[in-house]
Structures are given as structure tokens and as C-alpha cells.
Amino acid sequence: MSTRERIVETALTLFNQQGSGVVSTNHIAAACGISPGNLYYHFRNKEEIIRAIFHQLTRVGAEEYLAINAARPPETAAAVTAMLDTFVMVQRFNWRYRFFKRELTVLLHHDPLLAAEFAEVHRSHRQMVHDAIARSVGEGFIAPLADEELTLFVEELWLIILFWLNYLEVGGEEVNDATLARGNAVLMSALRPHLTAPAREALAAVKTKER
Amino acid sequence: MSTRERIVETALTLFNQQGSGVVSTNHIAAACGISPGNLYYHFRNKEEIIRAIFHQLTRVGAEEYLAINAARPPETAAAVTAMLDTFVMVQRFNWRYRFFKRELTVLLHHDPLLAAEFAEVHRSHRQMVHDAIARSVGEGFIAPLADEELTLFVEELWLIILFWLNYLEVGGEEVNDATLARGNAVLMSALRPHLTAPAREALAAVKTKER
DNA sequence: GTCTATAAGCGGATAGAC
């Protein structure tokens, strides 16, 4: 692994443990076993390291999402399975980059360049949720919605996905498999009133199989 | 206004504008027109100022909530009106103390004492939402729910209320009357599938009257 | 690419006079 990559990985670990605010470039260099000067050879400043983490996060997230959803067949059962798998993937993903989500608003306030980049990714991800729901309506998995209702529904789902980890943390709750699963349960609770009868059956079938 | 109160108000303004991370105690003292030493006479450190803001926020929030909900009559129309008024109140409230919500996870990570205090308030507020929904079920305004479903539904609503402002900010959207109103629309969208027929009629009546 | 050394500045916090 190159020095540059080691800096990014080390920074991610320290940021997750202690928060990016209290971890200085000196800390990162020391934990890497390199000198501060060397760190500044590879990165202009701390913001640039954070942006590098963000780029990695974006790339990895897209890959994992596509691996689950790119080629799923159009059956309701497959849709339900893909949806549940995606929920789990997103939760694990958020946990891996937890400092970023935890400090998101502060980081964006601090670095306008990062804010612009994130806003674009944010919109495109929300669009992906929108497309996924619209496709599911077409497949008879979700009950039809007016355009405006669909937009609000997507925002609701996307907000839960984005902030569940923060919700746990501000409530003083530990992040573990049980609390992450509860986040998925909240998502399902938001989704349930919109499911069609076949989807409910498919969901029940998947759940039965899991036991 | 006492010096202590002026420090708290000035700090709130500066934190909202620039973020608590970049505003130092020196900045606050200068903006107050007092010396750094004097500030430290009134507060042991910056965390104590932030906790003072939090205590004000908690007190004001409870007062405003009770003013709307304490003595509402048990009719469905009154329940719908109180609910809508509460949504608007909460949005304005979050905006007034926006730095606190924006930086919440970071602030709590930084100050275990604040974290403990906030967790308690958080639980009690969530319980208030729970009680309000349970009462509305009793009044025939919301369709009956199993206990587990009710808990998930409350978490869903509470999460939207807590993080709508953050959601807007991370998307690079301006916070204004229109985007705050959209937050209320998302809340209504989450609520709508659970409303009973009389509640839908009452809601439609209120909306018609508003025009 | 990597190191050492160091400049320059800021933040938190306190002592002691008034």
C-alpha cells in the first residue's frame, strides 16, 4: 500500500475513533509512522485528506450498490430480497465511514468544495432511490403514487437511511447489529403501508425462509 | 440583560452564523464587548456556554409545546390543528437553535455531560410524541396500531422532526419557509397512511379554510 | 519521497490589579 493510501486509511480509522476535529495532521502522521512534513508532501491540508476519504466512500458505495441491484430479475420476490440486502449494505457502509456521516453537516460547513461535491452525490443517490421505487411501482410491488407523493415518500426514505446512525448516537444508543436492524425495521415500517398484497406475501415468505 | 445572558445570546448568534468549532471564547468576548478574562469569570469554559444554550433551548421548547398542546379539546379537528401548529413551531424552533442541531453529534461526542443530558431530553420528547399518537388513536384520529408498530412509527416521525434541517443542509438547499414547509409535507406523507377517514376530512377542512 | 527543524499564530485558561 502506498504512503498516500496509508495516510487515507489511518486518517479514516482515527477520525472514526476520535472525530476529525480533535485528530491533527501530526496525529495522523505519527500513527502512520511518517513525519509531518512527509504528510504535507502528499496532501496540501486536512481537508484534502477528508475529500480523499469521501472519494473512496463514493466509489465503494456505488460498487456495492450495483453488485446487489444491477442485474436483479423483475420478480417481486427478487425485488424484496434486493431491497432488504441494500438496506443491510447501506447500514454497514455508513458504519464503516461513520465519522463522515456523524460530522457531515459540520464538514460541509467547513469546506465549500466538499459541500458542492456531496450535494451532487446526494441528489444522484436520491434519484436512484426514486428510480428504484418507480420501477417497483411498475412491477406491482408498490402501490401507485401521484408524482408529488412519490417525491415526498422518497425523501422520507432517504432521510431515514442518511440519519439513522446519527439518530442512534444522539439518543445515546450503542451502534450494533440489533440497533442497525431496528433502523431497517423503521424503514420497513415507512414502506409497509405502500406495499401491494403480492409484495407482502413475498416479504413474509422471505422472512419465513430466514428462520 | 446580565453579562451572563449577553454571553449566551452572543454565543448563540455567532455559533449559528459560523459554527461553534471556529468561534473561540475570544471571539465571543470581543463580540460582547468584554474581556476574555471576564468571560471566564462567568463560565468555566466553552462547553459550559454550550450547555447553557442547551438549557435555554430545553426550557423554551417545553413552554412552546405546552402552549399549543396543553389544553386542546379532544375533537379530531382540534387534534389536527394542534398537530400542524406543532410542526410549524418545531421547525421555527430548530431554526432558532440551528447550530445545535447541525453540530449535534459532534457536540455530544465532545462533551459526555451534555450527551447524558441530551439523551434524557431526547427520550422524554420521543415519549411525548408516543403519548400524542396513542391519544390520537384513542380519539379515533389515527388507525389502531400494534405496540411494536406504534414504537417504530414514532421513531420514524421523531427522526424526521430531528433531522429535517440537516437533510436540507447536506443537500445544499437553502432553509426558508418553502423548504421548511416541505419538511412538514414529508411528515404528513409519513402520517397520511395512518389517518382515519374522519381525520382525513378534518385535515381537508383545515386546508380549505387556510386558502 | 522522506526527514528534521522551526516559524508563526491561535486557542484555552489563569493571575493579579482595580
Added chain:
DNA sequence: GTCTATCCGCTTATAGAC
């Protein structure tokens, strides 16, 4: 209650040798 003066520690960032 309020001020002035000041200390300490730390961070960011750069210069220049190897």
C-alpha cells in the same frame, strides 16, 4: 465584576537537507 497581561500548548504549514 471587569480588566490587562501573559503563559502554555498545540496546530498548521514551510524550508531545506538527505
